[in-house]
Amino acid sequence: MMMNDALEIDCLVIGAGPAGSITAREVARGGWKVLMVEKRPEIGVPVRCGEGISKELLDLIGLERAPSFVSAEMDGAKIISPGGTVLTLGPEIAGPEVGFVIEREMFDQELAKMAARAGAEIWMRAEAISYEDVGDHVVVKIKILSETFTVRARVVVAADGFESLVARWAGIETKIGPRDIDTCIQYEMVGIETDDRFTEFFVGRKYVPGGYIWCFPKGHGIANLGLGMNASMVKEPGEPRSYLDDFIRKNPRFSKGKITEINGGGVSVSLPLEETVADHLVIVGDAARMIDPLTGGGVYNACYAALQAGKTICEALEKDDTSKASLGPYERRWRDRLEMEMVRNYLAKEKLLEVSDETLEKVLSAIAEYDMKEISTEELLKALASKYPEVLKELAGLM
Amino acid sequence: MSSIPSWDEIGCIRCVACVGSCPVGSIRFSNNRIIFLGETCTGCGLCVRICPVGALSRKGDDDE
Numbered sequence: 336m337m338m339n340d341a342l343e344i345d346c347l348v349i350g351a352g353p354a355g356s357i358t359a360r361e362v363a364r365g366g367w368k369v370l371m372v373e374k375r376p377e378i379g380v381p382v383r384c385g386e387g388i389s390k391e392l393l394d395l396i397g398l399e400r401a402p403s404f405v406s407a408e409m410d411g412a413k414i415i416s417p418g419g420t421v422l423t424l425g426p427e428i429a430g431p432e433v434g435f436v437i438e439r440e441m442f443d444q445e446l447a448k449m450a451a452r453a454g455a456e457i458w459m460r461a462e463a464i465s466y467e468d469v470g471d472h473v474v475v476k477i478k479i480l481s482e483t484f485t486v487r488a489r490v491v492v493a494a495d496g497f498e499s500l501v502a503r504w505a506g507i508e509t510k511i512g513p514r515d516i517d518t519c520i521q522y523e524m525v526g527i528e529t530d531d532r533f534t535e536f537f538v539g540r541k542y543v544p545g546g547y548i549w550c551f552p553k554g555h556g557i558a559n560l561g562l563g564m565n566a567s568m569v570k571e572p573g574e575p576r577s578y579l580d581d582f583i584r585k586n587p588r589f590s591k592g593k594i595t596e597i598n599g600g601g602v603s604v605s606l607p608l609e610e611t612v613a614d615h616l617v618i619v620g621d622a623a624r625m626i627d628p629l630t631g632g633g634v635y636n637a638c639y640a641a642l643q644a645g646k647t648i649c650e651a652l653e654k655d656d657t658s659k660a661s662l663g664p665y666e667r668r669w670r671d672r673l674e675m676e677m678v679r680n681y682l683a684k685e686k687l688l689e690v691s692d693e694t695l696e697k698v699l700s701a702i703a704e705y706d707m708k709e710i711s712t713e714e715l716l717k718a719l720a721s722k723y724p725e726v727l728k729e730l731a732g733l734m
Numbered sequence: 735m736s737s738i739p740s741w742d743e744i745g746c747i748r749c750v751a752c753v754g755s756c757p758v759g760s761i762r763f764s765n766n767r768i769i770f771l772g773e774t775c776t777g778c779g780l781c782v783r784i785c786p787v788g789a790l791s792r793k794g795d796d797d798e
Binding site: 374381383462496497498499500503510511512513516518519520566569572573574575576597598599600601603 | 747748749750751752753754755757759762763764780782783784785786787788789790791
């Protein structure tokens with residue numbers, strides 16, 4: 336049983352989302368004593384996600400596809416312009432980038448179970464309320480209902496999401512402005528017309544300024560209809576919901592549907608944190624601002640970084656040195672793979688906030704008519720140059 | 735203190751977008767409740783804009 340004396344462990348993981356569970360699993364597999372704490376009463380609930388993942392993600396994290404969490408398999412994606420032009424990205428182009436529409440709470444619970452089976456301890460309804468670096472380890476107070484426990488950990492993993500407090504407690508600057516935050520709302524709907532092999536993205540100010548509306552089908556006339564909108568574009572309280580309601584009302588494919596779930600969330604569309612390690616601390620996933628700033632997708636990056644975090648933490652524990660320098664390799668390991676694309680997509684996001692619907696229409700129709708072999712900057716430029724060379728100037732810097 | 739927004743507990747979907755957006759870390763989510771730590775709130779209103787369902791409002795907006 337837990338006692339009120341301090342519990343001494345090797346690794347404390349704060350937050351049981353994908354980043355937390357995978358880090359916990361990897362460190363536990365290394366034979367270290369791991370505790371993962373989750374403040375919510377149920378892992379993955381409420382869902383705060385469009386629930387689309389790539390096929391390559393499952394291979395990356397070593398999770399078998401199972402009907403318990405996979406609702407539907409996608410062939411590709413369709414991007415719908417303000418004028419209704421459809422740009423279809425089929426399997427030959429979209430490739431492993433598209434994949435499955437999932438039940439995210441079941442997915443998160445699968446990952447937590449993997450961590451538990453690897454030997455990690457899990458505490459639910461357990462909220463970290465304070466953090467103190469005492470030299471060679473960190474002291475964290477954890478509150479479960481009315482009881483408070485003291486945990487001494489050689490290394491702490493901040494996997495506490497977009498609303499991370501742990502990084503802030505450790506003195507890391509995490510502040511971002513409204514232009515680097517998207518606010519999202521999503522309905523799960525039943526009784527709507529979906530394209531069951533394609534995710535759909537409606538882009539342009541006509542639908543929503545500074546963002547897009549998505550339709551991710553789950554089969555049987557069920558889909559997630561969601562909206563993400565740049566916070567700098569919000570003029571009135573509750574506007575994201577109004578835009579989504581308007582879109583549904585005006586679209587006969589969706590207007591007869593019934594809402595079976597409402598969820599939402601904040602998403603960083605920023606560059607990643609400048610530093611994701613400190614003495615005895617590693618920051619992973621949304622807490623490290625690893626979400627792709629163009630698409631708003633975060634699960635792949637979170638899982639990739641978590642694998643690197645797990646590996647690095649095991650090495651540091653082995654050396655009996657969890658200082659910032661010893662944990663340093665984590666930075667390079669995740670940035671080598673993810674950072675370049677994040678920077679490029681950040682610039683694209685910045686540009687798209689300014690682009691008019693007319694320009695967007697030209698870009699999308701040029702690409703739709705051009706027979707693209709793959710999604711690459713070169714192919715996009717060729718497509719545009721062939722039809723609207725003047726638009727290239729407007730997009731200078733983006734490509 | 736008057737700068738703290740009003741929280742519509744019934745209308746809130748607990749997505750905690752407000753918590754993560756607060757530039758001064760003045761909003762907490764604990765025991766399924768949104769808690770405003772008044773002393774550091776600057777009244778910038780970002781949380782009100784971020785809330786996707788309009789469950790936050792500036793105090794006074796509703797009453798007048």
